Amino acid sequence: MTRTQITLVQIDNYGPWTVTPEPRREVDLQTLQSRLYADLCQQIGREGGYVFFARFDNMIAVTNGLDWADHELIQESIANRYPVSVSMGIGTGTTPQEALAEATGVLQTAGSAQDGTRTEILGGDVLDEDERAAKGVQVAHFDVIDVTGTYTDRVDAFETFIAIEQGYAALMRYMYGQHDSLSFFVGGDNVIAVCPDLPASAYEDAIVHVSGEVGVDLQVGVGRGASAHDAGMAAKHALEECRHNGTRVERALPADD
Ligand SMILES: Nc1nc2c(ncn2[C@@H]2O[C@H](COP(=O)(O)OP(=O)(O)OP(=O)(O)O)[C@@H](O)[C@H]2O)c(=O)[nH]1
16 A cells, blocks of 8 residues: 655745845746755655655655655755755655645644744654555656657647646646646656556546547556655656557556555
């Protein structure tokens, strides 16, 4: 059974900071946001976690391999090196949706994202040792079939961008609404969904739905592991199987599944 640990990372009091004492240069904000994201990717990734940029001021991480001390260290390191600090809410659940709702509740209960006195919150529950060792993360790596031949080499780059974003929007809504899964665009034509235990038919239905709604054709590899990294690598290999076999859905799940 999946048991996902999700960490919501929120930049403290960021809205007011972006306009104090006057609006800050947009390129500087973009640089700060992308550096902070890259930094978190590296720090969370070192422990096998994944972090997604989401809205950049709110980033969502799958942190099954990270304990309380790991979170504390990351938070301290960010505050020491950036002009902003971050708060972190941690939640766990049998679905990613449930875990994120819990993580969000931790920060919302502590106060507003735009409260200058609510800074560096660290709260919530982490998985216990047994749960951390279990293969509790399911990752589905979706990509567009032949994006290069259908879009990149044929149509205007902005038309391609719109098509990919529409596919992403249709997929993220479907996977969240139907399957309590959290899907994130990760670049190119790729979307990574963090999912609970789902049968192959759920992924097939999602692909049919997106194709019917916005005409974007997807394939998906699904993996399972003790960390997002392990599950994600298995998913990438399964996606290669799709390419090799010409199939839409391939799953690489542990033998005891
Ligand atoms: N983040 C991320 N991006 C990737 C990955 N693989 C490919 N990409 C991006 O996706 C783009 C398209 O690559 P592909 O999906 O291999 O190309 P394709 O034409 O759709 O080919 P098929 O997927 O084999 O149908 C690349 O230019 C990269 O930007 C990946 O594993 N992760």
